Amino acid sequence: MVKIEDLKRINLLRDIPVHLLEILAKEAQLNIYGVNTQLITIHESVDNFFMLIMGQVAVKKELTPKVDIIFDYIQSGSSFGTSALLEGSTASYTAVCQEPCEAITLSGKRIRELFKESHELAYYMLQGAARQYKNKMDIRAKMIMKTLDENPELKKDIHDIEDLTHVI
Amino acid sequence: MVEKEYFKKIAFLKDMPDRILEKIGAISQLETFDEESLLFRQNQEKALLYMLVSGKVFLNSRSGSGKFLTLDEVSPGRTFGVSALLGGHTSTFTAVCAETSTMITVSGEQMRQLFLEDFEIGHAVMLKVVELFKSRMEMHTNQFLHSLASHPEIKGA
Numbered sequence: 001m002v003k004i005e006d007l008k009r010i011n012l013l014r015d016i017p018v019h020l021l022e023i024l025a026k027e028a029q030l031n032i033y034g035v036n037t038q039l040i041t042i043h044e045s046v047d048n049f050f051m052l053i054m055g056q057v058a059v060k061k062e063l064t065p066k067v068d069i070i071f072d073y074i075q076s077g078s079s080f081g082t083s084a085l086l087e088g089s090t091a092s093y094t095a096v097c098q099e100p101c102e103a104i105t106l107s108g109k110r111i112r113e114l115f116k117e118s119h120e121l122a123y124y125m126l127q128g129a130a131r132q133y134k135n136k137m138d139i140r141a142k143m144i145m146k147t148l149d150e151n152p153e154l155k156k157d158i159h160d161i162e163d164l165t166h167v168i
Numbered sequence: 169m170v171e172k173e174y175f176k177k178i179a180f181l182k183d184m185p186d187r188i189l190e191k192i193g194a195i196s197q198l199e200t201f202d203e204e205s206l207l208f209r210q211n212q213e214k215a216l217l218y219m220l221v222s223g224k225v226f227l228n229s230r231s232g233s234g235k236f237l238t239l240d241e242v243s244p245g246r247t248f249g250v251s252a253l254l255g256g257h258t259s260t261f262t263a264v265c266a267e268t269s270t271m272i273t274v275s276g277e278q279m280r281q282l283f284l285e286d287f288e289i290g291h292a293v294m295l296k297v298v299e300l301f302k303s304r305m306e307m308h309t310n311q312f313l314h315s316l317a318s319h320p321e322i323k324g325a
Contacts, residue, residue: 061309063317071309082302086295092306115291123283123290126298131254133301140308141229141239141260149231 002028002104010051010104012079012128020121027110033101039081040095046083048105052076055101059093072136073098082129084108085115170196170272178219178272180247180296188289191282196274207249207263214252214259216273220244223269227261241266250297252276 004021007013007028013021030053033039040046042061050057052074059072059080074080074095083089085108115122172189175181181189198221201207208214210230218225225242239261242248251257253276283290 061313063313069313086299119287119291123287123294126294130294130297130301133305134251134254134257137305138260145229145231149233149235
């Protein structure tokens with residue numbers, strides 16, 4: 001059980017009506033994790049959806065056996081582990097606490113059961129997740145555009161910018 | 169109003185139950201645009217969702233220094249302007265018909281209103297959007313990492 005006030009600090013939940021926050025508050029747990037705790041492991045099922053209250057989490061992938069690439073830092077107010085909201089989905093990255101972290105967690109199994117009971121809850125949470133993806137895709141597209149602007153010779157090497165145009 | 173059969177050709181919605189397609193069809197229009205028609209501009213708030221039935225659409229973006237770049241060529245069966253479903257988002261590109269094109273259009277505001285009136289539809293559509301966005305982000309990240317791993321300095325590490 002967590003306080004509704006804590007849930008209101010999470011960006012993804014900002015449009016969710018209070019009666020739905022009450023449902024989430026009953027199901028959620030507040031957890032504290034030490035530095036270097038691995039919260040999500042790539043290619044494994046994601047058991048929990050995480051909403052970061054305090055601290056910083058690195059999102060990374062292995063580039064070579066000797067090199068890891070950190071491609072995002074999750075800050076307080078942000079969420080991760082969207083795979084937990086989706087049936088049969090596995091993690092596409094590893095998430096590790098960069099410092100001591102405080103996070104609200106929701107069991108993926110339980111939240112998917114709640115989605116079947118309340119389409120309203122499912123709609124609002126998935127809308128929040130979609131907005132989060134859209135923002136990240138826009139940032140990436142702008143970074144690529146800026147790079148191409150400064151280095152037009154790279155254009156021939158970029159074949160995947162269409163993945164970021166939200167065309168489905 | 170658009171008959172549900174049209175939606176069966178659209179990858180985004182083709183697997184949705186008929187009940188949902190009929191409700192979306194009731195607030196949709198089938199429109200034909202001439203070559204070079206401007207559908208929406210970069211940095212404008214997106215008002216409509218577009219599902220291309222026939223023709224071709226270019227998605228262009230203008231950089232800070234004013235250069236134009238074609239990001240994507242949309243072919244029949246594909247959907248663009250999806251952020252109209254989320255509300256409050258401006259477009260990162262300009263959409264222009266590359267040839268005479270027929271498409272299903274639906275107001276983002278009316279779709280969001282439909283979601284609020286029937287959360288089952290909102291749930292089904294938003295689940296599809298999240299799954300597709302997640303898959304897009306993963307493909308892009310993997311492509312980026314693949315390119316990076318091919319870099320001589322990384323290969324030699």
